[in-house]
Amino acid sequence: MKKVRLSKCSISEQEKHAVLDVLDKEYLGMGSETMAFEEEIAAYLELPASHVASVNTGTSALHIAISCLGLGEGDEVLVPSLTYVASFQAITAVGATPVACEVLPDTLFLDPSDVERKITKKTKAIMPVHYASSSKGIEPIYSIASKYNLRVVEDAAQSFGSFRGNTKVGSVGDIICFSFDGIKNITCGEGGAVVSSDDAFMSKIRDARLLGVQKDTDKRFSGQRSWDFDVEEQGFRYHLSNINAAIGRVQLRRLDEFREKRQNIAAVYSKSLSGLNGIKLLSFSYHEIMPHIFVVLADDRDRLREYLLKNGVEVGIHYKPNHMLSKFSTGESLPVTEGIYSKVLTLPCHIDLTNDEQEYVMQLIGDFYE
Structure with missing residues (x-):
C-alpha cells in the first residue's frame, strides 16, 4: 500500500553540515549563529535587526508577546476558536482570558463583526490567526484595533514566506509571531520569532527570553555571560540555541x-x-x-x-x-x-x-x- 505523509520537514546535507559546524565549535547555546539568524530574517523582511527576536518555539513567541504587553488577570484577548490550542494556552499562561470568536466561512479567518460585538472594557488585544498561511481579511481587524485602542498580536505561525499583495508577511503590523517547528514553512527543528517595530516592546522581549536578565542578549551574542546583572520583569527560558539557528539559517536560504x-x-x-x-x-x-x-x-x-x-x-x-x-x-x-x-x-x-x-x-x- 502507498503511504503518503501529511507533512514533514525537508533536511538537506547543508543543514547537517551547519549543525556539525556548531558542534565542532562547542558553543551550543544562544550565540553568534542565533544573532546571524535574526539578522537574516530581518534582512529578508527588510527590517532593522532590532525588530526581530528569535525564541525557542512559536508558542513561546505568542506567550512572551502577551506577557511583555503586560496583560494578565482580568484582561481579555479576542481570538478565533478555530486555531491550534497554543494560541489559547499562550493567553491563559499570563492569566488573561481568551474570548473565542467566529471565523469567516470562505477564508476561516477571524470574523471582524464578531470581534467588534465581543469587545468589552476588559479587552486589551486581538490575536488574528493566519489560518492555513493566509491573513486575507486582516485589514478590518487593524481598523477595529485602532478604533478601540487595542494591540494586535498576529499568530503567523504558519505563514512565514507568505505575502499580502506585494508585502511580505511580517514586514508590517503591530506584533507578528512566527513558528519554525519541524513541519513549518522553514524549520529550526524547534524555533520561533517575534517581530515588531515597537522598540520598547522588543527590548522587553529580548530580556524576557533570557529570564529577564537585562541586556543579556548582547553578552550571549558575543559568546559571553552576564554575571553582575539586574532583573526587573518576569522572564522565561525561551532563547534559541546556535544549533537550532544554524538549521534555520540554511532553511531561510532555501x-x-x-x-x-x-x-x-x-x-x-x-x-x-x-x-x-x-x-x-x-x-x-x-x-x-x-x-x-x-x-x-x-x-x-x-x-x-x-x-x-x-x-x-x-x-x-x-x-x-x-x-x-x-x-x-x-x-x-x-x-x-x-x-x-x-x-x-x-x-x-x-x-x-x-x-x-x-x-x-x-x-x-x-x-x-x-
Whole structure:
C-alpha cells in the first residue's frame, strides 16, 4: 500500500553540515549563529535587526508577546476558536482570558463583526490567526484595533514566506509571531520569532527570553555571560540555541525553493478539486501565500477521512475549536465555527510530496465522490 505523509520537514546535507559546524565549535547555546539568524530574517523582511527576536518555539513567541504587553488577570484577548490550542494556552499562561470568536466561512479567518460585538472594557488585544498561511481579511481587524485602542498580536505561525499583495508577511503590523517547528514553512527543528517595530516592546522581549536578565542578549551574542546583572520583569527560558539557528539559517536560504514547491502543490490541488461535488476550496490567493497546509471543506468528511487513511493517505483536521475543549469551554455556541469543524480536512502538503503521490490523493478523493 502507498503511504503518503501529511507533512514533514525537508533536511538537506547543508543543514547537517551547519549543525556539525556548531558542534565542532562547542558553543551550543544562544550565540553568534542565533544573532546571524535574526539578522537574516530581518534582512529578508527588510527590517532593522532590532525588530526581530528569535525564541525557542512559536508558542513561546505568542506567550512572551502577551506577557511583555503586560496583560494578565482580568484582561481579555479576542481570538478565533478555530486555531491550534497554543494560541489559547499562550493567553491563559499570563492569566488573561481568551474570548473565542467566529471565523469567516470562505477564508476561516477571524470574523471582524464578531470581534467588534465581543469587545468589552476588559479587552486589551486581538490575536488574528493566519489560518492555513493566509491573513486575507486582516485589514478590518487593524481598523477595529485602532478604533478601540487595542494591540494586535498576529499568530503567523504558519505563514512565514507568505505575502499580502506585494508585502511580505511580517514586514508590517503591530506584533507578528512566527513558528519554525519541524513541519513549518522553514524549520529550526524547534524555533520561533517575534517581530515588531515597537522598540520598547522588543527590548522587553529580548530580556524576557533570557529570564529577564537585562541586556543579556548582547553578552550571549558575543559568546559571553552576564554575571553582575539586574532583573526587573518576569522572564522565561525561551532563547534559541546556535544549533537550532544554524538549521534555520540554511532553511531561510532555501525559502524560494520551498515556496515554489508548496505553491505548485496548492495549484494542482485547486485545479483538480475545484469542480468536484462534495469539496469546497477556501478563498485563498495561492500565488501570494506559502501554504503550510492545504485545507478543504469536505462533505461527509469523517467517512472521506477514514477512506483516505485506509488507503495509506495521512490527512488532518485543523482544528478542533478551542471553545469545545474542556479548559476553554464557556457554554457559548459558535455555530459557524462548529459547522466548519465538521467539514475541514487537511490534505498532504510538504516539500517532498511527489507528483505521483499527489495524483494518488486526488484520484482517491474523486473515486470517493463518484
